[in-house]
């Protein structure tokens with residue numbers, strides 16, 4: 621479980637996160653939504669320890685980040701997996717090389733242990749014939765699978781994904797979303813995902829945090845978000861015609 625308590629983050633004179641408090645449960649897919657520029661990536665980078673909030677605390681299963689020694693911080697970071705916006709694979713490495721990279725960097729495993737672990741995670745994301753291909757030789761959806769395999773290869777307690785399905789067609793996007801949800805449940809990971817995609821919200825939004833102007837504007841589940849009368853939320857969620865129609869159906873059902 622991750623507990624975020626009143627965090628503030630500024631750059632020069634711009635105050636980006638203005639006191640956000642929330643928590644993310646283990647084994648659940650937690651989503652962050654909000655307009656472009658609302659601070660989702662900055663928030664995720666705070667969770668990753670890449671940015672240090674000027675105020676407030678973040679605790680990971682009870683361990684407050686700023687209270688840890690450098691060594692403890694390093695250990696904690698090794699318990700975090702990350703899928704970056706746009707996959708961020710190493711182009712010059714094969715699929716297998718990309719997946720083994722964290723093991724080579726951070727563990728003392730033998731070659732055969734690394735091979736077994738890479739085989740295992742690649743199989744888990746349903747990639748069995750791509751070990752020796754390069755990122756440029758596989759589809760966008762396959763690249764995301766490789767990025768997920770790499771993010772879970774160290775068996776993380778925490779998984780952070782920044783727009784994991786950007787650039788994918790809607791069907792592939794849902795496959796990737798569901799894969800992340802399954803893995804989260806299977807390995808009891810605390811997963812936090814930034815997304816723009818209302819399909820993701822519907823499919824896997826067990827907990828949703830809506831950021832607006834650096835503040836938490838709303839939080840709740842996917843079941844609740846389509847029923848709320850909070851105008852800030854409805855303005856955002858029903859910005860597309862499709863969802864306006866879904867909303868209308870809800871209202872008619874209710875009356």
Ligand SMILES: Nc1ncnc2c1ncn2[C@@H]1O[C@H](COP(=O)(O)OP(=O)(O)OP(=O)(O)O)[C@@H](O)[C@H]1O
Pocket residue numbers: 631636654655656657658659660661662663
């Ligand atoms: N390293 C940085 N230095 C200065 N300003 C930054 C930095 N990183 C982000 N910002 C600013 O913080 C604000 C929030 O950016 P952020 O990338 O978190 O938005 P976002 O919600 O992830 O948007 P998107 O949906 O487009 O990815 C923006 O105004 C951005 O310019």
Ligand SMILES: [Mg+2]
Pocket residue numbers: 660661662782814
């Ligand atoms: Mg972003």
